[in-house]
Amino acid sequence: MERGRKWAKELGVPFEPDLQSVLANPSIDAIVVNTPTNLHKEIILAAANNKKHIFTEKVLAFSVKDCEEIFNTVEAQGVKLMVSLPRLTKDYYLYAKKVVDKGWLGKLTMISCRLAHNGAVPSKGETQDWLPAQFFDKEQCGTEGTLLIEDERIRLKSSQLGDEEWIHPEGIDSSLPMPLEQWAAFIKDGTVPTITKEDVIHLTLINEAAALSDQESRRIELTEIVKDQENTRVKDPSILG
Template structure:
């Protein structure tokens, strides 16, 4: 049994991870800590576990094996390095940190202490992506030339008569989030496109503030890859009814994914399948448990995590400088 402490209810996925932990027979939620004590106490009461106001006390507790981190992103480095140095395994919401330098510092602490870190990049485990990656590796698309991925919602669109949309206002706090739609929701198209296309060499980006919330709420990024492929990454907090889309184009075929529908048009044959017929990979939390208990190799890698932040950094610089940014 892995005894965990939940660290902060700041992120919108905090409850999802708590639910996932409760449903996992190998995890026991023991404690809650939150930088907002009132919020943390309420969460602890809902879960029926104690609230601890001092983070150091939580991390120093020998009964705690691991932590689930859903703090503001600007606290990730401090919290996770401390957790690793106390020998705690770590599950965390993306992104790992604002800079590759901070990501590397977290990984250094994790590796030195021999603990397991899992960053939740869930779409890498979804059955449509599993199909796409296998189709590409099997040569059904030939040489990959273009990947387009869009993931968007209307969380920043205020319904009539309301001041804000369904995303909490703290998601527009630049100090805490490091960015807006691209940093948060855009992470998914970024890591999916990276995995398919490889190492990025240059980035051009436009980040819009449609609602003047202080962070971008609509963004498009063009990525050039060492493989010769181009990546088109789209995300938004101001798009109603926008489906998840992943498109792969190659010299011998194309693959279209929209929600759960998959269509392959290849010189090697055509295919239309439902995602329900394809076996997905274990979700990130389940992989984390397996790594801790059985020393398995997770499908979500350090490279996936670092390359995500590389694109975020380059995209921000590209937008600020109105220029194409090369990646060394």
């Protein structure tokens, strides 16, 4: 609470320790949720039930079931929800999606996404990088091409685009508006965001599987969680989306 008072003073805005007072305030149209994920569901449902638009940090919730409950409430209350997934708006992501959709990489056998990656570069004093050997084995790692995005620069090699030399594509689509901008436009004029409900649920699905894998010390197939959710829906019709 003291941290909140201090920050409010720095920003020159009022501090209100009672969340319900904030949500009941008719002059407030929207809220931004930056709490730990374990508090997301409680706060977001309360905000939606008070007709507040919601912008929240990822992940939306710890389970797909909770995500569906949140979306059902948001849709029933007619408010706009946006989850901050800024990478989905970047030009290099949009280009990567285009490459995959057009089949330029053939059948995908692996997708590796990192914000920083030096796995192919040996550390100082070392002669060997830390990536497994199969990462460089053509038979094991790819079918028709490779897409690399480093420092927001794009390189593409595809058997469908010529002699399999690296190309640097030009004229790629510009980045889309950031999630916060899309949320505001959705509220103001109904512009449908490019970040979808499915994007949010899929992220939670991966997160839920990772947590379960850690708990049970085993590989988790995403189909396990999906089947569990489907079985729950049959037993409990109240969570049907």
